[in-house]
Amino acid sequence: LTYANTSSAPVATRTISISVNDGAGGTSVPKMVEITVNPDYDGAQAIGSNEQVNTYEPNTQIEPAMAALADGGYVIVWTSVQASQFVSQDGWSDGVYGQRYDANGVPVGSEFQINSYTPNQQNTPAVAGLDGGGFVVMWQSSGQDGSGWGIYGQRFDANGTPSGDEFLVNTGVSNDQTDVDVASQPGGGFVATWHTYYDGTSYNQIMAQRFDAAG
Structure with a gap:
């Protein structure tokens, strides 16, 4: 043969x-x-071509994160970095921005700023889609909690509208809290985890905080 x-x-x-x-x-x-011989398409196949997410282009946009949403769409978040002391997207320094997409990959509205507190730096976001629609974004913010870096969050409803104000995640505020991640839980709740430099008794610990569906 x-x-x-x-x-x-x-x-x-x-x-x-x-x-x-x-x-x-x-x-x-x-x-x-x-x-x-026909190709074997057992693996995932690309839909369309690469596309740019951020519409604001000056300086640098880094640290993307994304989450699937309950309606079949998705949301992408990132840090917009201040390139010099004279130019920044949020008028101060690093800021956190996002863009929603529908189930067909079409942008829903324009890119939007996620952090409402802008002094110093807000960066390194994480995002999770929530049961029943909506999503939550978390990031690290410099100096906002009164001592080094702190972890903050903002919930959004299914229409991408902020639900309440941004909130402090870490209850211990001494020194630095950084490197946040967040995951959804059944029923609309979510859990955050992050690194704390010093918790009052020991250095370099991993912390976590659960939230119910009301945030």
Whole structure:
């Protein structure tokens, strides 16, 4: 049994030569059979092409995070970095921004600022979609809690409207709280986790805080 490619196209045609041997030296005349080989698409396939998320382009946009939403859409968040002391998107320094998309990947509205407190730096966001719609974003903010970096959050409803004010996540405010992550829980609640530099008794601990559906 032998075969050879007869096409260099992505979907190739293979020519197979089939002959039968009876074990006593007798061999049939080879039969040539052409078989078209179709690609195996077991893996995920790209839909469309790469696209730019941020519409504000000056300086640097980094640290993207994203979450699926209950309606089939998704939300992407990122840090917009101050490139110099003279230019920043939020008028102060680093800020956290987001963009919602519907289930077809079409932007819903414009990109929007997530942090309402803008002095110093707000960066390194995390986001989770919530049961029943909406999402929650968390980030680290410099100097806002009165001592180094603190973790703050903001909930949004299914329409992308802020639900209440941004809130402090960490109850211990001494030193730095950084590197937040957040995950949704059944029923609309969520849980945050972060690194604390010093909790009053030991250094470099991992902290967590649960929230119910009301935040």
